[in-house]
Amino acid sequence: MLEKTLKSIEPLISSSEKNSRFCVGCGEPATNLVKYSTDGAVILEKYCDKCAKAIEDSSPKYAN
């Protein structure tokens, strides 16, 4: 399994993202775009406010 490092959490506002606007954590409508960096790549995942907050809270590197 790749190790992911949280890079940023941004509001999901782009209309081009509307294809799959569902939180990958719980399936509710997603409102945040979460960026992770892995081995040489950036992974984008969409999350609702609740799940994005949980990710932020559990990511010490990002919290500060």
Ligand SMILES: [Zn+2]
């Ligand atoms: Zn969610």
